[in-house]
Amino acid sequence: MKDDAKIIADLKQQIHELEQQLSDYQHLEKKLQWLATFPEQNPNMVIETDLLGRPTYMNPEARQRFPELWQKGSSHPLLKGLRPIVAAFVDTDQEFVGREVDMGDVVVEQKVCYTIEGDVYRLRIYAHDITARKRAEEAIQGLAKRIVQAQEEERHRISRELHDEAGQALTALKIALEIIQGDVPATEESLRQNLDEAIALTDSARDQIRMLARGLRPPALDTVGLNLTLEDFCQTFGRRTQLAIQYEGSSGLKLSGAVNICLYRVLQEALTNVAKHAQAEQVWVKLWQDETAVHLSIADDGLGFQKKGTAPLQSSGLGLLGMQERVELLNGRLELRTIPGEGTTVTANLPLRAAKGTL
Ligand SMILES: Nc1ncnc2c1ncn2[C@@H]1O[C@H](COP(=O)(O)OP(=O)(O)O)[C@@H](O)[C@H]1O
Numbered sequence: 001m002k003d004d005a006k007i008i009a010d011l012k013q014q015i016h017e018l019e020q021q022l023s024d025y026q027h028l029e030k031k032l033q034w035l036a037t038f039p040e041q042n043p044n045m046v047i048e049t050d051l052l053g054r055p056t057y058m059n060p061e062a063r064q065r066f067p068e069l070w071q072k073g074s075s076h077p078l079l080k081g082l083r084p085i086v087a088a089f090v091d092t093d094q095e096f097v098g099r100e101v102d103m104g105d106v107v108v109e110q111k112v113c114y115t116i117e118g119d120v121y122r123l124r125i126y127a128h129d130i131t132a133r134k135r136a137e138e139a140i141q142g143l144a145k146r147i148v149q150a151q152e153e154e155r156h157r158i159s160r161e162l163h164d165e166a167g168q169a170l171t172a173l174k175i176a177l178e179i180i181q182g183d184v185p186a187t188e189e190s191l192r193q194n195l196d197e198a199i200a201l202t203d204s205a206r207d208q209i210r211m212l213a214r215g216l217r218p219p220a221l222d223t224v225g226l227n228l229t230l231e232d233f234c235q236t237f238g239r240r241t242q243l244a245i246q247y248e249g250s251s252g253l254k255l256s257g258a259v260n261i262c263l264y265r266v267l268q269e270a271l272t273n274v275a276k277h278a279q280a281e282q283v284w285v286k287l288w289q290d291e292t293a294v295h296l297s298i299a300d301d302g303l304g305f306q307k308k309g310t311a312p313l314q315s316s317g318l319g320l321l322g323m324q325e326r327v328e329l330l331n332g333r334l335e336l337r338t339i340p341g342e343g344t345t346v347t348a349n350l351p352l353r354a355a356k357g358t359l
């Protein structure tokens, strides 16, 4: 009797435990179902593949956008280039790789992660279409390029007009004044003096116009080339600002017009910044080329400055940004190294196969 009661109590206990387990399982199953809805409802594409890049799962968005992915498998452009990513996962403790896949008419941004389920490794790819954004960026780039180009053309035109029209008019004026001077009798002392002053003024106006025209578009770039133009600019600038500028160049460079003018503008702005902000004594300018790129660095021993924000070239002025923009338009990179109290170095690096356009 007593045994029966114990058996029943034990059974009840077991049933209770089983019920408990069942409820735990039900709870887990619900949770799994809940989790499973995530990729299913994701408005972006979610794709899982094995380590060879063969799809094992696609969420509805991926199935709808790329229905052919199942058949094409790892040869589909969307899944190209996964092998080195797998290698990177194996060799390092990197957890994901971000990449852009350009399929011609469609550009897709992807985040590739790996997952482990039991002992099965898979790749999980989160992807979304960024074609519209890419096209907009390209359009902006194209526009920026055209603005720089238009600006250079305008400068070229104004420079030519200043030199040809205003310069020549002043030369004619000077000759006319000299003729008048020749006719003035020696007794007209004060008139002769006034004419002397007028002639001197005409000379200095002509010099200023020449300088302005040269700054707008250095004619030497087209004749003596980049190296001598930069050297000459350093000399003139140094004389004018009392800065000791040491120039180390490289002759025989064969660069496109666009690269030449870009490097000239970088030097112009960087030296102006040194004169304006650095309180430097010495400046080192260096132009050199290696197999793939041409480089121009401008280093000063001045005050340096605190870079604002996280973006390396975020600043209030437009000079640094303008330089960066020009350099990036030719697929180059502008580096800025500055240490408060020690000085600043600006380096423009332009690939030799930079933009073909000539400015
Ligand atoms: N060589 C330099 N030495 C010290 N400070 C500099 C130098 N170059 C740039 N700066 C600092 O960076 C700021 C941004 O420069 P920039 O974009 O050319 O604008 P702007 O020259 O019109 O002020 C300057 O105001 C200055 O504070």
Ligand SMILES: [Mg+2]
Residues within 6 Å of the ligand: 269, 272, 273, 317, 318, 319, 320
């Ligand atoms: Mg500036």
